[in-house]
Amino acid sequence: GAVVSQHPSWVICKSGTSVKIECRSLDFQATTMFWYRQFPKQSLMLMATSNEGSKATYEQGVEKDKFLINHASLTLSTLTVTSAHPEDSSFYICSATLAGGTFYEQYFGPGTRLTVT
Amino acid sequence: QKEVEQDPGPLSVPEGAIVSLNCTYSNSAFQYFMWYRQYSRKGPELLMYTYSSGNKEDGRFTAQVDKSSKYISLFIRDSQPSDSATYLCAMDDSGYQLIWGAGTKLIIKP
Numbered sequence: 001g002a003v004v005s006q007h008p009s010w011v012i013c014k015s016g017t018s019v020k021i022e023c024r025s026l027d028f029q030a031t032t033m034f035w036y037r038q039f040p041k042q043s044l045m046l047m048a049t050s051n052e053g054s055k056a057t058y059e060q061g062v063e064k065d066k067f068l069i070n071h072a073s074l075t076l077s078t079l080t081v082t083s084a085h086p087e088d089s090s091f092y093i094c095s096a097t098l099a100g101g102t103f104y105e106q107y108f109g110p111g112t113r114l115t116v117t
Numbered sequence: 118q119k120e121v122e123q124d125p126g127p128l129s130v131p132e133g134a135i136v137s138l139n140c141t142y143s144n145s146a147f148q149y150f151m152w153y154r155q156y157s158r159k160g161p162e163l164l165m166y167t168y169s170s171g172n173k174e175d176g177r178f179t180a181q182v183d184k185s186s187k188y189i190s191l192f193i194r195d196s197q198p199s200d201s202a203t204y205l206c207a208m209d210d211s212g213y214q215l216i217w218g219a220g221t222k223l224i225i226k227p
Contacts (some may be wrong), residue, residue: 041125043217044161044205059214073162093160104151104209108160 023094029074032095048103123218140206
């Protein structure tokens with residue numbers, strides 16, 4: 001149980017275009033979802049926290065107009081990277097917590113590798 | 118100085134060895150301490166969590182927290198090739214955001 005999927009698993013796009021990444025909780029309802037970036041040999045960096053039906057809370061330094069997050073239902077959150085640039089190339093991972101669960105028991109998706117050319 | 122320090126490795130040990138993975142931290146307010154395991158091209162999965170100080174055991178895994186030294190450890194007994202992965206520590210003080218270590222890549226040689 002507690003499976004999280006992400007789509008796509010990898011994507012290559014041209015500079016200036018937008019890319020949407022989906023995060024779905026397949027067998028549970030997720031009241032809270034988290035979006036992270038992960039660089040090689042570096043820590044997971046929290047980008048934003050989203051709650052179903054509410055605006056996402058972005059971490060300091062994360063441009064909310066560039067990284068649009070929508071948490072439209074209890075099983076789906078999307079991250080849209082707008083006007084992508086090569087420096088946005090990274091591994092993006094989402095996670096979710098169970099409704100009524102603890103914040104530290106996060107269930108992660110397999111990640112999306114974004115390459116911007 | 119980073120809030121959480123973790124040696125990225127890689128740490129290579131023979132099958133059957135006892136593995137010790139460690140993190141140090143600077144924020145004495147941290148109360149929750151977690152270990153996640155991440156296989157290549159996969160998202161992390163929670164292995165164990167500990168609240169405050171002490172030890173916690175789960176099968177071949179033991180998590181240890183020493184708050185006086187600001188040091189946490191994960192021990193793996195009878196290590197198996199399937200334990201080869203990156204192990205990330207994470208911790209929190211306020212129940213809002215996890216602070217992550219960089220992860221240690223572990224390789225178990227058959």
